Amino acid sequence: MSSDISYTTEEIAKMLKISKLTVYDLIKKGELPSYRVGKQMRVDAADLEAYKQRAKGIKPSSQPAPAADRPLQHSAASVNGIRPIVVTGQDIGLDILVKHMEKNISGIRPLRAYVGSLDSLISMYRGESDIVSTHLLDGDTGEYNIPYIRKLLVGSSYMVVNLLSRQAGFYVQKGNPLGLAGWQDLSHPGLRLMNREKGSGARILLDEQLRLHGISPRQLAGYELEQTNHIGVAAKVASGEADVGVGIEKAAAIVGQLDFIPLIEERYDLVMLKTADNIPWIQALLDILRSEEFRRELQMIAGYDLSRTGEVLFET
Template identity: 35%
Template structure:
C-alpha cells in the first residue's frame, strides 16, 4: 500500500527543514498530493525524488552533463498512479481537487505547485499531465510547440491593483507605478501577473527600472496583498479574490484574466481526464465556484483545440 507522509515526516526522513520540503514542492522537484486541504507526499513520490537526486549526484561527479531537455524529461508520468496537475494556489483548483473524488472514473491527483510559464514548460517536457494556466492560446502555442493540445476553460476573473482602503496614494493605472512615492510588490517571473505587467510596460514604453520594488518578487497574490496591507508596498497586481482576506485593502479592476486547463488532446477521452472535464462542466461545480469566489463561470467547461 502506498503510504502518505506529512511535510514534517518527509523533513525528518531527509534530515532537512520542513520549510525546505515546501520549497522543493513549490519548485516542482518533489511532487505532492492534496488530501482534503493538506499536502501529503506519497512513498512513490518520495522515491522518485530520491532516485532523481541520486542520479543527478552521480552525473555531477562524473561531469557527464546531459542536455537540458534530457534532464527535464524524466519518467515522472510513467511512475504516476494518477494525474499530475500543475498550478499555483487557486480557489478554482482547490474546488476541483475537492470535488474530483466524487466523480466516476476519477484518478488520484498530484498537484505540482508551478506558475503558468513553468506549468506549460513542464507539459511540453511531459512532467505533468495537465497545466493550469492563465495564458492566451497564442502564448500556449509558443511555449508548447508542435503538439496537439486541448484547452478546458476553467473560469474568468478580474485582474487589478491592490491598494489601501480609500486609495490614499491615488493609484489608477500602470504609469502611476513609476511615481517616486510609490513602492510596488511584484510577482515572480513566469506568473500570469508578471507576464501581464511586463507586457503592459513594454507596450506603454515604461522601463521596469523606473518602478520602485520591481525587483522584489513574491510568489502569490496573498503575499503581495499582505505586503500592501502591512505597509511594505503601496500597490500590487493580482486577482480580486485575494482581497477578501484583507479588509484594509481595496481592489481596482484593470482587465479580465481567463484560466485554462491545458492537456494533450490524445488524453481527453481517457478515464482520469474525462473525470476532470465532467467535474468542471457540471452545474454544481460552476454554481459553487461562482458563489464562493464571484468568478465568471459563464463559459466554464467549454473545450477547444489549440
Template identity: 40%
Template sequence: MDNDLLNAQEVADILKISRNTVYELIKRGELNSSKVGKQVRISRSEVEAYLNGGSSPTMFNTKDFVAGNNPHPKLIKKPSYTHVVDENIRGNEFIICGQDISLDLLANYLSIYVETLQIYRSHLASYNGIYALYQGRVNVATAHLWDGELDEYNISYVRKMMPGISPLIIRIGKRRHGFYVQKGNPKGIVGWSDLKRTDISIVNREKGSGTRVLLDEKLRLMGVIGDYIEGYHHECKSHLAVASIISHGEADIGIGSETGMMNVSGVDFIPLQMECYDLIMRLSDADKQPYKQIMEILTSDAFKMDLQSFGRYDTSETGKIIWK
C-alpha cells in the same frame, strides 16, 4: 526573537487576515506550522518569509480529504516538487498544475469521481506550468497569460511553448484583475499610467506568474522599464502575500486578482482587467480518463456554483473549449 512561536490569532493580526484564513494557509502548505500540545504554532520567521516572498512550490495529495466536510481538499505537503517532476508521469499519479482555489475544487471533485487516482497539486505558476506540461512532468496545467499584442489570454503562449504538440485549452472562468492599494487609496491611484509616477512603490509577483506577465506586458506597451520602478524586484509568490504587504503600508501598489485579497483588511481593490483562467491538456489525452472526467466536471452546474461561491468567478464560459 526571530524564532518566536506565534499562535493563529497572532499570525492573523500580523497578516491582517482572519484566523480561519491562517488555518487555510496552513492546510494549503503556504505556511509551515508545528504542534505544541494541542495548539498550532507558527514561527515568526516563517511569517516574515511568507510576507517577503511567499511559500515554495509544494505537491499535495487529496486522498486524505473526506468528501463533504470542506470545499477544499485536506492537503499534505510532499518533500519537494522536483522529486516528482524529474521523472515522467507514471502509474496512477495525476498532477494538476496551478495556484488557484478553483484547482482545489477540481481536485476535490476528481478525487470523488475517480477513487483509485492519486491526485497531486503543483503550485508552479502559469509559464512554468505550461513548460512542465510540454515536458510531460504534469498532466494538466493552468494559465492566465495575457498577450499584449493580440489582447488575448493563453492561446499564443501555449502554441509557442508546446511545439509539435496539439493542445486543448478549456476555460475555467473569468475573474477581475487589478491593483491592491491601501484603504482609502491615499495616493489617488487610478490605473496603469500611475506606474510612471516617481512617488509610487510596488510589490511584484514572481517571474512566470500570470500576474507578472500582465504587469510586464503593460509596462512594455507604455514604454516603461520595470527596473526603474521602486519595488519592482520585491517578489511574492501569492496574491495574499502581496495584499498583506499593501495592508502594512510597505508598498503603494500590488497587482492581483480580486479574490486574492478578499480576506485581507486595510486593502482596497481597483479593477483594471477581466482575465481568463484556462486549463491546458494534450489533445491526445482528451478521450482518456480522467481527462474526460475533468471536462465533464468543468461543464457541470455543481462545479460552476462552487466556483461562483468560493472564487467569485464569472462562469459564463466555464467548460468552453477555447482552442484545439
C-alpha cells in the same frame, strides 16, 4: 529512526535543489514512492535515500529495490492501478476541481502543484504535469493564454478549456491615497511596488502593461521585490510596505484593510495534453467542469465569472 521520518514535496525539492514539479514527476514515474496525509504528499526518508543511491548508480542490499524492479502494486505510479495526475496553479477554484476529480474520476490520484502560469506550461512541455492552469496576457493581441500555449507546445496535441474568468488590477492602500486609477499611473515618481515572481501570470501582466505604456521597470521602486502569491502581495500593500501591487480581487477580500482597483478581466484556462493515457479522464473532467454541482460551488466564491466555464477554447 530513519524509518519514522518522512518529507513533504517542498522539503525534498529544497534538499535536492530541484523544483517541486520535478519532485512530482519523480512521483508520477514511480521513482519516489509516496503516500498522502490529508492533502499533503509525503515520501519516507528510506525511499528518498534509495532514490539518491540509485541516481548515483549504487544499489546497496539494505535499500529498497528500484521502482522498476518492484512488483507493480508497490510503484507510486500504479498503486492499485491508480495513476497520479499533476494539476498546477494557485487559484482556489483548482482545489475545488481536484476535490470533484477525486470524487468522480476513477483510476487517478490528483497531485496539486502550486506554481505560476509560465512555469506550469514549461512543466507540461517537459512532461512533468498533466493539467496546467494559466492566465497569461499577450499584450500585442490582447488575448489570454493561447498565444503562449501555441508557442510552447508546438507539435503537441492538446485542449484548452476555460475554468473561470476573474478581475485583476491594483492593490492599493485604504482610500487609495495616491489616486491610482490605471496602468499609466505606474509612472508616478517614488511609487513603491510589491511584485510577483517571474513566470507568474500577475508578473507577466505587469510587464506587458509596462511595455505597452512605455514605462521602464527601473522607474518602480521595489520591482525586484517578490512574493509568491496574490495574498502575499496584498498583505505587503495593506501593511504599508508598498503602495501598489498587481493581483486578483479575491486576495484583496481575504486580506482586507486595502482597496482593489479592477483593470482587466483575465481568463483562467486549463490545458490538457491529448495523449492516449489522458483521453480516458479528459471527458470526465469536462463533465465535471460543466456540471451544476461544480458550478454551484464556484459561484459561492465572489469575483468569478463562470459564463464560459467548461468551454473548449482551442484544440489541436
